[in-house]
Each structure stands twice: as C-alpha cells, then as structure tokens.
Amino acid sequence: MKSATTNSPLRVAIIGAGQVADKVHASYYCTRADLELVAVCDSRLSQAQMLAEKYGNAQVWDDPQAMLDQVKPDVVSICSPNRFHYEHTMMALNAGCHVMCEKPPAMTPEEAEEMCRTARRMGKVLAYDFHHRFALDTQMLREQVTAGVLGEIYVTNVKALRRCGVPGWGVFTNKELQGGGPLIDIGIHMLDAAMYVLGFPAVKRVNAHSFQKIGTRKNSGQFGEWDPSTYTVEDALFGTVEFHNGGILRLETSFALNIVEQSVMNVNFCGDKAGATLFPAQVYNDQSGELNILFKRELADDNRHFRSMDAFVNHVQGAPVMIADAEQGFVIQQLVAALYQSAETGKSVEL
Numbered sequence: 375m376k377s378a379t380t381n382s383p384l385r386v387a388i389i390g391a392g393q394v395a396d397k398v399h400a401s402y403y404c405t406r407a408d409l410e411l412v413a414v415c416d417s418r419l420s421q422a423q424m425l426a427e428k429y430g431n432a433q434v435w436d437d438p439q440a441m442l443d444q445v446k447p448d449v450v451s452i453c454s455p456n457r458f459h460y461e462h463t464m465m466a467l468n469a470g471c472h473v474m475c476e477k478p479p480a481m482t483p484e485e486a487e488e489m490c491r492t493a494r495r496m497g498k499v500l501a502y503d504f505h506h507r508f509a510l511d512t513q514m515l516r517e518q519v520t521a522g523v524l525g526e527i528y529v530t531n532v533k534a535l536r537r538c539g540v541p542g543w544g545v546f547t548n549k550e551l552q553g554g555g556p557l558i559d560i561g562i563h564m565l566d567a568a569m570y571v572l573g574f575p576a577v578k579r580v581n582a583h584s585f586q587k588i589g590t591r592k593n594s595g596q597f598g599e600w601d602p603s604t605y606t607v608e609d610a611l612f613g614t615v616e617f618h619n620g621g622i623l624r625l626e627t628s629f630a631l632n633i634v635e636q637s638v639m640n641v642n643f644c645g646d647k648a649g650a651t652l653f654p655a656q657v658y659n660d661q662s663g664e665l666n667i668l669f670k671r672e673l674a675d676d677n678r679h680f681r682s683m684d685a686f687v688n689h690v691q692g693a694p695v696m697i698a699d700a701e702q703g704f705v706i707q708q709l710v711a712a713l714y715q716s717a718e719t720g721k722s723v724e725l
C-alpha cells in the first residue's frame with residue numbers, strides 16, 4: 375500500500391464516465407490535493423471527453439486495457455454498467471491498481487469471488503461503493519448493536535421500494551447488462567446496510583418470489599421514461615433470508631409497486647431488548663404500553679457518498695478504516711444470486 379506520508383499525489387483513473395462517475399467519483403477525487411485525476415475511459419469517447427473537461431485535463435480513452443498499460447494509474451474507479459464490473463476490475467487489479475468498484479460487485483458470485491482472490495493475490499485494495507453503510511445513522515446503529523442495546527436481533531426488515539421509479543437512463547431495465555432489476559440495483563444497498571449492522575451473520579437458507587407486472591406495461595415514472603418492450607428485469611422481489619443464528623431477514627424491493635409512498639429506503643431491526651430503525655437511526659422499546667425512545671438521531675445530510683470514497687482512499691493510504699471490502703462484496707453477491715435463483719426456481723436455496 376502507498377504510505378500516507380508519500381508526497382506525490384495518487385494518480386486516479388475512471389472507467390465508465392456516466393452519472394455516478396460524475397456526481398460521486400470525479401467530484402470526490404477533485405476535492406483532494408493528494409489525488410490527481412489523470413485519465414477517463416468510456417466506450418463512448420465523447421462521454422469521456424465531457425467528464426475529463428469538467429474536472430480538469432485528464433487524458434481520454436475508449437480502451438480500458440490500453441489506458442491501464444499507458445497511464446499506469448495507482449487507483450481506478452469502475453463506473454461502467456454492471457456487466458463490465460468483473461472485466462474492468464480484473465484488468466485494473468492485474469495492472470497493479472487499487473480499485474473502487476461501483477455496486478453490485480459483479481454479475482455472479484463466482485466473478486465476485488475471483489475478484490476477491492485477485493485483489494488478495496495482487497496485494498491491492500478492492501472496495502465496493504456500498505455507501506449506505508457509511509451514513510452516520512448506520513454507523514451509530516452498528517455501535518448500539520455491538521454494545522448489546524438491542525439484545526438478540528431475530529427479525530430484520532429491509533425495504534428498498536419505489537411506487538414508480540424505473541430509471542429512465544442507462545441499462546437498468548436490461549437483464550443481460552444489469553443482471554437484474556431492483557434487487558441488484560437498490561435492494562442490494564439496503565441489504566448491505568442491514569448485513570453490516572448485523573455483523574454479517576452466516577446465512578443458512580434463502581427464499582424469494584419476484585414479479586414482472588408493471589415495467590412491461592407502463593413507460594414513465596419518477597425517473598423519466600423507459601421502453602416497456604425492452605424491459606427484461608423484475609419489477610419487485612420479496613425474499614426471506616434465514617441465518618444460522620436462528621434470525622431472519624425479510625426483504626422487499628421494487629422499481630414499480632402500487633404502494634402509497636413514492637419511495638421507501640429503510641431497515642428495521644427487532645431484538646429481544648429493543649428495536650431500531652435505520653433512517654433516521656433510532657432505538658426504542660416498550661414501557662407499559664408506551665413507546666420508549668432510547669436513542670434518536672436527527673436526520674441530517676451526512677454526505678455518505680464522499681464518506682465511502684474517503685474510506686477507500688484513506689485505506690489505500692494505509693489508514694486502518696472500514697471499507698466495504700471484497701470478502702463482504704462476495705457475500706452480498708451470493709445473497710443476491712440465491713434470492714434470484716429461489717425466485718426463478720420456486721425452491722429454497724441453501725448456502
């Protein structure tokens with residue numbers, strides 16, 4: 375790893391110059407004097423050009439391998455569509471770079487496992503941008519759980535639901551390029567936050583049901599328009615994860631589901647001493663039939679996107695800070711795959 379005392383800036387490259395590269399990765403890298411954005415690569419060169427011009431004068435490329443060979447960056451952000459996360463991460467790790475890969479880690483657990491093994495073999499940091507675990511609420515709740523305030527947590531409810539929020543850009547409705555719908559796109563964020571707060575308990579069995587009822591019929595919603603004739607992912611998925619410790623996690627996720635709320639992104643935990651809700655973080659139990667609030671955080675913007683990026687860069691520089699690491703990314707990918715497999719086959723999947 376690069377020493378924190380090294381004076382020359384870390385040289386950073388980005389592969390995939392779309393909206394997350396712009397709003398999170400490039401805008402974060404430009405806040406630090408110890409980082410320099412030196413190259414942007416996109417299969418559409420004009421897109422790479424736009425991002426490079428917005429954030430300085432990085433070189434632009436449309437071939438990631440050629441970019442890695444010529445530029446030799448220290449750090450690479452992978453912001454391409456899901457289908458390419460494995461290929462681009464493997465290229466960057468094998469070129470000797472530390473990698474921050476967007477979520478999901480990959481398309482399959484086998485890919486995520488190989489990415490993990492490669493990072494270990496190359497001695498490089500591989501982190502995933504599961505930024506909800508970097509929210510101050512999540513951090514505070516993790517502390518409460520670790521301190522035993524909730525007691526034994528035996529039910530966890532995970533929700534990542536939209537009434538009609540099919541993304542109108544990118545390839546989010548294309549199963550071949552994306553790997554799935556709301557589960558792999560937004561459910562995965564809340565799943566990671568929940569597993570992080572729970573301390574990644576060992577999974578025993580997974581069960582799920584999925585539906586495709588609205589995306590193939592409607593064509594517009596909260597996030598613009600999509601083409602229903604090319605909509606190939608699920609609209610909604612409902613699953614249960616059973617842990618070896620006897621607890622269960624119930625997950626509900628949708629791009630389009632006829633519910634009252636426009637959007638719900640939250641997790642609640644029920645323990646034998648207290649319960650907790652993640653956003654905003656609060657811990658409570660019952661006192662003679664009345665709600666007894668033990669802890670509550672006022673909801674405030676805590677810039678979790680930049681906190682996630684910060685943790686990655688600080689980790690690369692040698693600081694012993696938590697990241698969403700390659701091992702945990704593999705576990706999350708296994709869970710996603712098992713939920714999809716159960717929904718497709720109608721059978722429980724043992725892990």
Ligand SMILES: NC(=O)c1ccc[n+]([C@@H]2O[C@H](COP(=O)([O-])OP(=O)(O)OC[C@H]3O[C@@H](n4cnc5c(N)ncnc54)[C@H](O)[C@@H]3O)[C@@H](O)[C@H]2O)c1
Nearest residue numbers: 390391392393394416417421453454455456476477503544
């Ligand atoms: N962590 C988060 O909250 C978050 C938010 C948004 C997106 N994402 C993830 O980031 C990734 C990109 O999403 P986005 O919204 O920026 O999509 P986007 O469509 O805006 O950007 C993707 C970019 O990748 C480029 N691209 C496509 N194929 C490529 C290839 N083979 N090589 C190089 N570039 C290629 C496209 O031209 C496009 O510019 C997805 O995996 C998505 O899940 C994560």
